[in-house]
Amino acid sequence: NIVENSKFAPATISSIDNLKKAFDALSNKEITNVLIEANSCEGGCIGGPAVPKKSRNIYVRKIRARNKIQNLKEKEYKNYSLEEKNLNNIRNFRNKQYIHPKFTEEEIRNVLEQTGKHKKSDELNCGACGYDSCRDKAISVLEGLSHSQMCMPYMRSEAEKISNIYFEYSPSIILIVDLDLNILDLNPVGAKAFNIDVAFVKNKPLSSIIPDNDFRHVLRTEENMEGRKLNLEKYGLTVYERIIYLPKNKILFGILNDITDDEFKKEQITNFKMNTLETADKVIEKQMRVAQEIAGLLGETTAETKSALLKLKKVVLEENE
Ligand code: SF4
Incomplete structure (x- = not known):
């Protein structure tokens, strides 16, 4: 009744895009005197993240929920006391609008630089950080609302750099093969140990450099090999071999630790x-x-x-x- 008697027209709006349109219209004074129930999620809370994924169509859920609420409302209202029925539900709201501070172009550029965005084309504006553009995200960093490193493409490239560094400088032999056991890559330590050129060995069968029995076993069982001593007489090497199966990436990852010296010492002691x-x-x-x-x-x-x-x-x- 309060809403019906109010000068404000009620409007339930859901989804960020629709809300933006409504707020734009409000800002432009295209609409006035509206009471907006603003829901970020599509369809309101009933379409929110807490709803089980396998639940029914949102409209079926809505109609069912509405019927249930209506029944409850009617039942409960009858039991309200006079005092409850005469409750004054009027509330006063104050303006809590957040005024965004202004930042200079230099300040914004500084933040963009921190995530490798040195020129316009580096700004991917992918929205993965939750902001519409890299500039919006940079401004939010300056406002203290987010962290500068919180950029998916940047974090990914950093992670790749770290894994590249590990691949390049690891003291272990690292080799990557596809599911047909053809060599995709071999790190410099591996190239040195097998005395081969990486470019030459790429796409060649793994068996052309080392026995591939263990890799075949991992492929067959689909279980990683935790560690096994392997003698590579051809290279005068004894290695501790671990094989990791990555089905999603369709690769097998071999890590061979050179234990030749340790084995030699052990043999000497024996x-x-x-x-x-x-x-x-x-x-x-x-x-x-x-x-x-x-x-x-x-x-x-x-x-x-x-x-x-x-x-x-x-x-x-x-x-x-
Ligand atoms: S995730 Fe990174 S690249 Fe994508 S919009 Fe945000 S800041 Fe820009």
Whole structure:
């Protein structure tokens, strides 16, 4: 009733585009005295992000919701107390309009520069940051409403730069192959280890440089290989091999850590241990032999002593008789 008796015409407007049009019309005084229910989401809250994705068509939802609300309203209104029915619902609103501060061209350009927008063509105006243009976004940064790095194309190119740096300077051999196991790329460490030119090896089968059995296994099982020792005798290398399967990108990513030196040291230590054991065995054997010889000699002399004493005893006994 309040709305009906008011001089303001009610209007429910949803979606950002429609609201912009309505607010433009208000600013131009093309429309006046309207009470706008402004909904950012298409169709209002019923079309908002909290609505389950698989729910019914928005118009079906709207009609059902309206019927339900109407039933509730009628039922509840009957139970209102007199005091509730006479409630004064008039509210006063104050102007909360936000006046955007003005910024100089130089200030705006400085912010644009921070995300690599040095010239007009660098401003992609893709809207991924939520602003209509790169300039609007730069102004919001100056207003303290957003962060300068919050630009999808910029963040993506930065991430690519970082991954390129990792690829270029990683101490591990990194190779990328497609699902047919053809080489797409090989980092400089790999090129050096296999003594090949990357340009020459690109699009060649992986098996032309290393055995591809493990990569085939990963393709078959669709499971990453966490780590396996692999001897690449052809290159005098022992590597610790990990393979990552990226089905969305349709590639396999091989990371080979060179453990040749570690393995050599391990082998040396094992050889040293074996030599020590062998020497210990020889010493023990020799000691045993000496002990046996000593025991033999002792046994011999004991027997001789016994025989001499018996002879002596016999002589003494014979003399006494
Ligand atoms: S995401 Fe970046 S490129 Fe796209 S409009 Fe925003 S600032 Fe411009």
